[in-house]
Amino acid sequence: MTQELTAARAAQTSIPGPAASSEEAGSHAVRLEGLVPAERASVSRDEGLMLYRDMTLGRRFEDKCAEMYYRGKMFGFVHLYNGQEAVSTGVIRAMRLQHDWFCSTYRDHVHALSCGVPAREVMSELFGKATGCSKGRGGSMHLFSREHHLLGGYAFIGEGIPVALGAAFTSRYKRDALGQADSDAVTAAFFGDGTCNIGQFYECLNMASLWKLPILFVVENNRWAIGMDHNRATSEPEIWRKAAGFGMVGEEVDGMDVLAVRAAAQRAIERARAGDGPTLLECLTYRFRGHSLADPDELREAAEKEFWAKRDPIKQLALRLTDMGLATAEELKAIEKEIDAEVADCVEFALAAPEPDGSELTRYIWAED
Amino acid sequence: MAETLLFNALREAIDEEMARDPHVCVMGEDVGHYGGSYKVTKDLCEKYGELRVLDTPIAENSFTGMAVGAAMTGLRPIVEGMNMGFLLLAFNQISNNMGMLRYTSGGNYTIPAVVRGPGGVGRQLGAEHSQRLEAYFHAVPGIKIVAVSTPTNAKGLMKAAIRDNNPVLFFEHVLLYNLSEDIPEGDYICALDQAEVVREGKDVTMLTYSRMRHHCLKAVEQLEQEGVDVELIDLISLKPFDMETIARSIRKTHKVVVVEECMKTGGIGAELIALITEHCFDDLDARPLRLSSQDIPTPYNGNLENLTIIQPHQIVAAALDLKAGRR
Numbered sequence: 279m280t281q282e283l284t285a286a287r288a289a290q291t292s293i294p295g296p297a298a299s300s301e302e303a304g305s306h307a308v309r310l311e312g313l314v315p316a317e318r319a320s321v322s323r324d325e326g327l328m329l330y331r332d333m334t335l336g337r338r339f340e341d342k343c344a345e346m347y348y349r350g351k352m353f354g355f356v357h358l359y360n361g362q363e364a365v366s367t368g369v370i371r372a373m374r375l376q377h378d379w380f381c382s383t384y385r386d387h388v389h390a391l392s393c394g395v396p397a398r399e400v401m402s403e404l405f406g407k408a409t410g411c412s413k414g415r416g417g418s419m420h421l422f423s424r425e426h427h428l429l430g431g432y433a434f435i436g437e438g439i440p441v442a443l444g445a446a447f448t449s450r451y452k453r454d455a456l457g458q459a460d461s462d463a464v465t466a467a468f469f470g471d472g473t474c475n476i477g478q479f480y481e482c483l484n485m486a487s488l489w490k491l492p493i494l495f496v497v498e499n500n501r502w503a504i505g506m507d508h509n510r511a512t513s514e515p516e517i518w519r520k521a522a523g524f525g526m527v528g529e530e531v532d533g534m535d536v537l538a539v540r541a542a543a544q545r546a547i548e549r550a551r552a553g554d555g556p557t558l559l560e561c562l563t564y565r566f567r568g569h570s571l572a573d574p575d576e577l578r579e580a581a582e583k584e585f586w587a588k589r590d591p592i593k594q595l596a597l598r599l600t601d602m603g604l605a606t607a608e609e610l611k612a613i614e615k616e617i618d619a620e621v622a623d624c625v626e627f628a629l630a631a632p633e634p635d636g637s638e639l640t641r642y643i644w645a646e647d
Numbered sequence: 648m649a650e651t652l653l654f655n656a657l658r659e660a661i662d663e664e665m666a667r668d669p670h671v672c673v674m675g676e677d678v679g680h681y682g683g684s685y686k687v688t689k690d691l692c693e694k695y696g697e698l699r700v701l702d703t704p705i706a707e708n709s710f711t712g713m714a715v716g717a718a719m720t721g722l723r724p725i726v727e728g729m730n731m732g733f734l735l736l737a738f739n740q741i742s743n744n745m746g747m748l749r750y751t752s753g754g755n756y757t758i759p760a761v762v763r764g765p766g767g768v769g770r771q772l773g774a775e776h777s778q779r780l781e782a783y784f785h786a787v788p789g790i791k792i793v794a795v796s797t798p799t800n801a802k803g804l805m806k807a808a809i810r811d812n813n814p815v816l817f818f819e820h821v822l823l824y825n826l827s828e829d830i831p832e833g834d835y836i837c838a839l840d841q842a843e844v845v846r847e848g849k850d851v852t853m854l855t856y857s858r859m860r861h862h863c864l865k866a867v868e869q870l871e872q873e874g875v876d877v878e879l880i881d882l883i884s885l886k887p888f889d890m891e892t893i894a895r896s897i898r899k900t901h902k903v904v905v906v907e908e909c910m911k912t913g914g915i916g917a918e919l920i921a922l923i924t925e926h927c928f929d930d931l932d933a934r935p936l937r938l939s940s941q942d943i944p945t946p947y948n949g950n951l952e953n954l955t956i957i958q959p960h961q962i963v964a965a966a967l968d969l970k971a972g973r974r
Contacts (some may be wrong), residue, residue: 340932379720381716387888389907410753411753411755412751412753412755414753415750415751415752415753416751416752416753419701420751420752422751422752422753422755422756423755424752424755424756429716429719429720429756430748430751430752430755430756431745432743434739434743437712437739437740437743437744439709439712439741440708440710440711440712440713440715440716441711441712441713441715441716441719441744442716443709443713443716443722444712444713444714444715444716444717444718444719445716445717445719445720446716447713447717447722448716448717448720448721448722450698451672451698451699451722452721453718454698455669455672455696455698455699456669456670477706477708477709478708478709480713481704481706481708482709483705484704485703485704485705485709485710486712488704514957518914635744641748641754642749642750642752642754643749643788643789644749644789644813645749645757645759645811645812645813645951646812
């Protein structure tokens with residue numbers, strides 16, 4: 279960041295805010311406060327409610343996961359998405375479901391839900407049941423659904439990005455090598471700030487830009503790679519700026535504001551569909567919980583957590599919808615009740631679902647089986 | 648029948664399959680304009696265009712991962728490892744995604760991809776360019792591994808690998824590209840999972856693959872004169888092994904020697920002999936022998952290099968000993 283910009287941003291952050299100032303809350307908060315106010319997507323009532331429903335489902339589903347984990351119903355590493363819902367909903371719900379492609383990480387439950395994978399299938403997978411979207415073979419970090427164009431949750435850092443690039447390559451190949459003029463599927467690859475220091479990230483930015491592939495690189499910058507502060511891990515913390523080195527459009531956006539994310543995603547999708555290539559979209563966001571349910575979360579300051587909690591993306595959307603007269607508080611409450619019922623139903627379904635058949639242990643190794 | 652060099656046999660296979668199915672494509676370093684470092688894709692870029700024969704930047708892990716994503720969404724990519732050793736850099740994509748993803752996804756996706764290229768010890772290429780990755784990749788679930796050794800099987804196996812719906816690691820050998828022989832005309836396929844009985848015999852079963860097949864053939868010539876009747880089997884499929892053919896031979900000869908170019912520790916022969924011990928123990932009249940490379944990085948010096956890998960005279964000595972009951 280240039281000195282000039284730093285000064286400009288510092289000036290913006292002095293705007294009086296509620297409780298914890300961004301300075302006490304740390305550099306990530308300072309950056310968020312310093313963002314140039316974004317253009318927000320305009321939405322119809324139906325769209326606004328759809329977004330609210332999707333984000334609420336993500337949040338309540340994850341809360342239920344924590345409960346089930348502590349009750350011993352699911353095992354292994356479980357990474358929850360609380361706080362980042364505006365990114366999943368803002369990007370995926372701006373795309374065409376079952377047409378565009380989506381690629382996630384180990385923190386993949388909510389991406390899967392936004393893609394339209396039924397909550398029953400996701401919860402079943404977390405319980406390791408035969409009805410899970412990966413038939414109980416994948417688990418929390420390996421959710422897949424061909425039907426919903428979810429390329430998968432990839433547990434190792436960065437390895438999903440090339441796979442997403444391959445899906446984007448297929449779109450271009452179908453259009454230009456197979457002559458399918460209507461091949462316009464766009465791929466969204468999600469990953470975090472920690473991933474932006476690994477080679478595959480840079481290799482794929484290069485190839486995507488080189489071949490003008492229809493892909494969105496969506497960075498969920500929540501500042502913390504487990505316990506590694508983003509600012510201690512990277513020489514240029516403003517990830518969106520790295521796009522310029524590849525001749526690609528880069529944008530930073532308030533990742534706690536679903537309408538701002540949606541607007542940025544819509545611009546990127548339009549470019550991708552038009553054949554103008556990829557976009558690097560850095561969403562400034564925050565995870566409200568530890569890295570995983572096994573993380574004691576001892577490093578992050580209370581002031582930082584408080585700062586971001588006050589910018590809860592679901593509460594922000596609720597306020598905006600009611601302010602714009604698109605929904606009443608009662609209507610939103612009713613949606614929450616519906617979602618609670620859906621989440622309760624998916625737990626009930628998953629609890630009752632059968633275990634995978636032991637006689638099928640080696641099934642799915644080969645394409646013919 | 649037409650006299651064909653091995654690299655051209657591979658090229659014919661790829662060309663015919665690309666003509667047959669427009670979803671078949673090639674990606675890798677210098678596969679396009681340059682025609683491949685061993686000319687296996689010569690002129691294909693001109694014929695099929697730059698998307699179907701894609702020159703990639705030098706980024707093995709990422710372009711291999713890209714092939715995974717392309718295969719998951721409907722294409723049938725062939726990835727060239729300019730040298731198979733470079734694919735150490737793509738180990739994660741080959742193992743976690745190419746190999747395991749179909750299973751981990753509960754059958755959601757299939758990965759019809761071929762990863763091909765030159766492996767093995769060449770002539771003084773130095774340690775890094777002289778690797779035998781078939782052993783390193785052997786434990787990865789969900790991938791088939793084949794090694795070709797003649798122009799005839801190179802073409803038939805390449806076509807089979809491209810048509811297979813599973814990921815196939817396809818090992819060529821850097822010293823066999825200029826091997827020449829008459830191959831059948833037109834469209835033919837060799838089974839990916841079948842060993843090739845190169846020579847029938849009754850005294851000793853000799854199991855080998857890739858370039859060592861030719862060392863074994865030299866040894867067999869001499870052994871013939873010494874009165875040892877060798878049954879020489881080219882494994883072709885390194886994963887899974889064709890245990891039916893192998894066991895049938897051992898039931899006949901009761902003696903077995905494995906000749907391989909990979910290192911002894913954790914090598915192909917290690918797994919093979921374990922399986923033979925499990926399946927054929929009662930048929931054996933002597934302990935199985937294993938002739939492998941030394942457990943060292945391949946040295947540059949030509950004499951040292953020759954000492955690192957098995958030579959025909961060592962194969963002769965081992966077979967003579969086996970027949971005479973000396974080992």
